[in-house]
Amino acid sequence: MTYRPPLRDLAAALKAAGYDRLGEAFPEADEATAAAILEAAGEFAADVIAPLNRPGDLAGATYANGAVTAAPGYADAYRQYALGGWNSLSAEPEFGGQGLPKALEIGMFEMIQAASLAFGLCPMLTQGAIEALTAHGTDRQKALYLPKLVSGEWTGTMNLTEPQAGSDLAALTTRAEPDGEGGYRLTGQKIFITWGDHDATDNIVHLVLARLPDAPAGSRGISLFLASKFLVGDGGDVGARNDVRPVGVEHKLGIHASPTCVMAFEGAKAELVGEENNGLAAMFTMMNAARLQVGTQGVAIAERAYQQALEFSRERKQGRSAWTGANPAPIHDHPDVRRTLLLIKAKTQAARAICLATAVAADLSRHAATPEARETAKLREELLTPIAKGWSTDMGVEAASLALQVHGGMGFIEETGAAQHYRDARILPIYEGTNGIQAMDLIGRKLSMAGGAAIRGLIAEIRAEAVGNARLLAGVAALEEATDWLIAHKGAPDALAGATPYLKLAGDVVGGWMLSKMAGEGEDYARLDRFYAEQVLAGAPGLVPAVVQGAAVLEEAL
Amino acid sequence: MTYRPPLRDLAAALKAAGYDRLGEAFPEADEATAAAILEAAGEFAADVIAPLNRPGDLAGATYANGAVTAAPGYADAYRQYALGGWNSLSAEPEFGGQGLPKALEIGMFEMIQAASLAFGLCPMLTQGAIEALTAHGTDRQKALYLPKLVSGEWTGTMNLTEPQAGSDLAALTTRAEPDGEGGYRLTGQKIFITWGDHDATDNIVHLVLARLPDAPAGSRGISLFLASKFLVGDGGDVGARNDVRPVGVEHKLGIHASPTCVMAFEGAKAELVGEENNGLAAMFTMMNAARLQVGTQGVAIAERAYQQALEFSRERKQGRSAWTGANPAPIHDHPDVRRTLLLIKAKTQAARAICLATAVAADLSRHAATPEARETAKLREELLTPIAKGWSTDMGVEAASLALQVHGGMGFIEETGAAQHYRDARILPIYEGTNGIQAMDLIGRKLSMAGGAAIRGLIAEIRAEAVGNARLLAGVAALEEATDWLIAHKGAPDALAGATPYLKLAGDVVGGWMLSKMAGEGEDYARLDRFYAEQVLAGAPGLVPAVVQGAAVLEEAL
DSSP, X not given: OOOOOOHHHHHHHHHHTTGGGGTTTOTTSOHHHHHHHHHHHHHHIIIIIGGGHHHHHHHOOEEETTEEEOOTTHHHHHHHHHHTTGGGSSSOGGGTOOOOOHHHHHHHHHHHHHHOHHHHHHHHHHHHHHHHHHHHOOHHHHHHHHHHHHHTSSEEEEEOOBTTBSSOGGGOOOEEEEOSSSOEEEEEEEEEEETOSOSSSSOEEEEEEEBOTTOOSGGXXXXXXXXXXXXXXTTSOEEEEOSEEEEEEOOBSSOTTSOEEEEEEEEEEEEEESSTTOHHHHHHXXXXXXXXXXXXXXXXXXXXXXXXXXXXXXXXXXXXXXXXXXSSOBGGGSHHHHHHHHHHHHHHHHHHHHHHHHHHHHHHHHHOSSHHHHHHHHHHHHHHHHHHHHHHHHHHHHHHHHHHHHTGGGGGBGGGSXXXXXXXXXTTTTSSSOHHHHHHHIIIIXXXXXXXXXXXXXXXXXXXXXXXXXXXXXXXXXXXXXHHHHHHTTTSHHHHHTHHHHHHHHHXXXXXXXXXXXXXXXXXXXXXXXHHHHHTGGGSGGGHHHHSXXXXXXXXXX | OOOOOOXXXXXXXXXXXXXXXXXXXXTTSOHHHHHHHHHHHHHHIIIIIGGGHHHHHHHOOEEETTEEEOOXXXXXXXXXXXXXXXXXXXXXGGGTOOOOOHHHHHXXXXXXXXXXXXXXXXXXXXXXXXXXXXXXXXXXHHHXXXXXXXXXXXXXXXXXXXXXXXXXXXXXXXXXEEOSSSOXXXXXXXXXXETOSOSSXXXXXXXXXXXXXXXXXXXXXXXXXXXXXXXEOTTSOEEEEOSXXXXXXXXXXXXXXXXXXXXXXXXXXXXXXXXXXXXXXHHHHHHHHHHHHHHHHHHHHHHHHXXXXXXXXXHOBOSOOTTTOOSSOBGGGSHHHHHHHHHHHHHHHHHHHHHHHHHHHHHHHHHOSSHHHHHHHHHHXXXXXXXXXXXXXXXXXXXXXXXXXXXGGGGGBGGGSXXXXXXXXXXXXXXXXXXXXXXXXXXXXXXXXXXXXXXXXXXXXXXXXXXXXXXXXXXXXXXXXXXXXXXXXXXXXXXHXXXXXXXXXXXXXXXXXXXXXXXXXXXXXXXXXXXXXXXXGGGSGGGHHHHSSXXXXXXXXX
């Protein structure tokens, strides 16, 4: 099963996402250049990474004697990835980056993830470390670590979770003690550390949340530290092994080629990143970027699963075609199968555009011409991020499941490969903040930002473009009704009870809006829009009662 | 993780399903007797079978040297199951059965399946063989095979699928040649044969679809044969090994303890069951019963996954309770988590009642007092069967996924056990006719049966009971609108294009009806009804556009 880079769909989605608005800030990244970069990225993803996906699932990353070995071929592919410059698209030129738009990077990233989610996690985490150090590091830290992370010569990790502290990071207990020389020693155990150890690079830069002595309890007592696998001298030379080690890898449902490590910090040497007790803020810098990337993973797995199901549907012959009467006909010619495929395709394209629109907003939030435009874009980015993460990853799981279903009994046989997508996809609604957390972020902080300006602006924009589009108008009216109710009930359990259906409603409507923007790009996109309007968007008004039911029905324990 | 038999929920669902209507035909199976039988079955399921589920997933059934060995403990548990009389609840007393209602058997069966889907498949397939032989076997065949199958001393299999013939059985090529002595020799290969071989019993009775020489092409040339693993003499003595052998077991996504065999028939001795070239009709007898049982598997896996998620939600502490303010609080005290749990519970209970209502209809179709009542019940059974199978199994997959999500990161770790349910559940929408096939059966044959009398009768009954229930009234109006459209477009691709959303709509509405019937059984059931009405039933009208969109949007190939 080969992977075909969806270059035309990416171009259409970039256009719908407003990529042309980046022209002023990124004159060198015009549409033609973007297309050329995406074509090359797609080729790399399809030729080098995609063939590793199934063997990587079978072999997995392995742990022995305090060290992790990447799945066969993964270390080499990673080095090719770094050498090809794919790790540095959007990073600052000052540190070796190419200064290209994030929107373009997200497009590239989707194809890498489609080729192998397990592979893509390694650069994804590095990206988070780059973001955190760029925003919060000292000049010395930036000079010392960023060039190696940007080039991909070293990788980065995020060390947040502890056994008792997952969604609730306030509960974490890893200790950081000053060593009397301006540095710190970290002691504690972290779990679920993605690519926490491996043999693909000479060094690994761990960003770690921990507590200083006498730090306040809860989330206001957490600081961010950097502890590298091998100590780094002031000249950038790699020295002695630090006391941070993997003590095992998890046996997971999917993404077997991504080592998920338990990490032990036993007096590991570390340095502070950002201010004391301000670690959560720094961590959110990493996490916001990561959330958009995880949303993109949802698009990626949906696309990969779709391609495989489509190919199967053309080859597998069963029964009579509903249209031509041919018997036996490819199952592609059965309306129910084709409907399933079109449903995956339409939702994938909607989610693709949502993620790219989030990335365009992120680019504009830094590079738009005026402070007002940057602020407006920042609000849009923040509003869309939980939708991009939550809706796209729920969609990714649904798409992988539907694609497996297209295979019938063959889908349940591991050798077919459809089952791997179903297994791999399942982590996406969980990590980088579960989708429940995304929904609470959306209805809590995001709806009330700037007095509701972000969501009001989005609703107004959709409505203005929906003239004459009855399904989209009804959808946006439903979104507004649910929004008003949530804002009126802000902070109450009632609002929390409506969070998940609201995120679905918002994604369904924004997705429909995105598809309507693409309807002019060709008959196939017009068809996706038409199909989605009746199959998905028509359900939007029926979601409002679920949002506004309130929490009374939940109050009794189960 | 222990399994707790949901005896109270089963009792409430049986009542909603109309179990009291069976009193005349089954005077010995009154409510108290049924409760006692279910309690004993639940104890057996929880104590003997449930502990095997996780080890069975890890070890799986194994194939070596032409024979399958059941997963550790499974053969012994199966023999206990047979000795306990659990295999014979609904079978005819003439052949050793207990002559109890199918509705009671389905209740029992749910708990066996919840304990282990992989285990439950073995008696499920035997049940199918019993049904087929009871309906189509000769007196000699009944006398020779039924007592052993009913007691569980032997097991049965269904040999339908071939590599090129899955959903389209008309394409099968296994040959049956008369041996000149009144018997036949079977030659061919069958795949996906559940419990096709094992070491739990002395013999296995294979029911096999094959073609006679000069049989018409297509589905009208298929006959049903019986080929036992060991030949059976006229006195019932087990003799020589027959030439039917497993040649391998599949490596599957889930239900690892259920051996899914490739079976080779190499001149295997066989006898005809039913009439020549009438095999599909006989097979449908097996399959209809099996479809209801698979629907029940959907309920079972949802219940098992729910119980595990519920327990986890009570133990796992993260963040602050929305209601009590406690910190850290069990995640059970977060509205979004509790909403997820309640959604699983409500849908599970709705599906449970749908399956039991189908079983009650099946019982009445054989045992109601008048021919008219039997005919009406038969129509109801046939109408509900694809809904019971399709809706309950889609729900089972959704429930397993939601239950995994409740676990957060721990859900993705295989050791937790939530992932097994997610993997195991995924076969249910596929086997015994994919859910797409169910949907086509529903909108094709089932809506038009008796001039539409079955669906009209159902709609009228729901409407009569929905007085004052706005959500249910709107739901049944939506169902009627979609039904009218489908009947008007019968046979056209347009109708086929709407099949899957229609099955969902029908299940959502019938499920809501069932929950409304239970609302008087206690505040907890009233709450399920109230919750489901806003969270699920409110979406019913929004599904109509998906049903009636038509096939034009699908006509172009993808």
